[in-house]
Amino acid sequence: MIRIGSRGSQLALWQSNHIAAALRANGHHVEIEIIRTTGDRLQEVTFAEVGTKGMFTKEIEEALIAERIDLAVHSLKDLPTELAPEFTLAALPERADPRDAFVSVDFHSFFDLPAGAKVGSSSPRRQTQLRTLRHDLEYIEFRGNVDTRLRKLQEGQAQAIILAASGLDRLGRTEWIRQRFDPEQLCPAPGQGALAIECRAADAATHQALAFLDHPDTRFAVTAERAALNALGGGCQVPIGVYCRREGDTFRIHGVVASNPGSSRGGEAHISASTTGSQAEELGRTLAAVLLRNGAESILFANQYKP
Numbered sequence: 028m029i030r031i032g033s034r035g036s037q038l039a040l041w042q043s044n045h046i047a048a049a050l051r052a053n054g055h056h057v058e059i060e061i062i063r064t065t066g067d068r069l070q071e072v073t074f075a076e077v078g079t080k081g082m083f084t085k086e087i088e089e090a091l092i093a094e095r096i097d098l099a100v101h102s103l104k105d106l107p108t109e110l111a112p113e114f115t116l117a118a119l120p121e122r123a124d125p126r127d128a129f130v131s132v133d134f135h136s137f138f139d140l141p142a143g144a145k146v147g148s149s150s151p152r153r154q155t156q157l158r159t160l161r162h163d164l165e166y167i168e169f170r171g172n173v174d175t176r177l178r179k180l181q182e183g184q185a186q187a188i189i190l191a192a193s194g195l196d197r198l199g200r201t202e203w204i205r206q207r208f209d210p211e212q213l214c215p216a217p218g219q220g221a222l223a224i225e226c227r228a229a230d231a232a233t234h235q236a237l238a239f240l241d242h243p244d245t246r247f248a249v250t251a252e253r254a255a256l257n258a259l260g261g262g263c264q265v266p267i268g269v270y271c272r273r274e275g276d277t278f279r280i281h282g283v284v285a286s287n288p289g290s291s292r293g294g295e296a297h298i299s300a301s302t303t304g305s306q307a308e309e310l311g312r313t314l315a316a317v318l319l320r321n322g323a324e325s326i327l328f329a330n331q332y333k334p
């Protein structure tokens with residue numbers, strides 16, 4: 028029996044059920060236990076601007092340590108860059124679409140929006156990068172789970188919203204997507220579109236049961252992205268986009284540190300694809316150094332994010 032601990036949100040349950048199905052297809056018995064986290068509780072009251080790092084993972088990690096559950100499935104981009112040594116990311120399955128999606132009832136693409144249109148997003152990474160492309164739009168806070176945001180869009184609270192394509196695809200809401208942004212235009216969050224399966228570092232049996240789900244190219248790319256974020260001192264409220272992908276024999280990574288109003292510093296780096304994990308971290312750190320050299324430091328300090 029393998030026990031999965033899951034948050035109760037629609038997306039978390041979809042992700043846990045997805046991994047449960049893969050394990051069952053390999054002959055395992057699997058149960059899912061729903062765990063309420065501090066982050067879930069805070070979101071119900073008022074959205075926590077001042078969320079602590081790991082507020083969506085603390086109770087789940089406590090359940091892992093207490094051996095009430097054996098693994099947890101996370102959206103990688105919501106995980107802190109550093110895990111405590113008791114835990115490990117036993118599998119990083121093949122990444123889904125990493126891009127951000129433009130969602131609108133009336134408009135086909137971001138560049139079709141009329142001046143003054145309201146664009147809903149509560150992500151500084153998305154808001155600041157989009158403002159660089161279109162400073163004539165009004166960017167407004169937009170919160171809630173995917174279906175809440177789609178409802179608010181339909182009610183006319185905004186003319187468009189920006190969400191991760193992977194979340195919409197997973198929840199069967201693909202038909203809402205009008206456009207997927209080129210990562211060169213709107214750089215995704217580190218790890219966006221990837222799932223991460225966390226388990227106890229000492230639990231060899233679960234580790235082995237999960238091994239078939241690990242996807243080496245995905246592991247390389249997201250390890251590089253998270254190393255860059257870590258080197259820039261990032262948490263989820265820092266306006267940093269980083270995206271790494273394989274192109275033939277090369278892994279290419281690019282990133283952006285954006286600021287309001289609409290200035291940003293970008294950079295890129297690459298490395299040969301005949302690689303090991305430590306090279307992925309090196310690639311990420313190289314990108315961070317390029318970004319800092321290109322002027323990202325002043326943006327990070329202006330926002331009081333200390334690299």
Ligand SMILES: NCc1[nH]cc(CCC(=O)O)c1CC(=O)O
Pocket residue numbers: 102103104105189190191192193194218219220221222
């Ligand atoms: N921060 C919320 C969150 N965490 C993971 C996803 C989508 C799925 C993913 O990135 O893997 C989302 C929604 C969104 O950003 O639109």
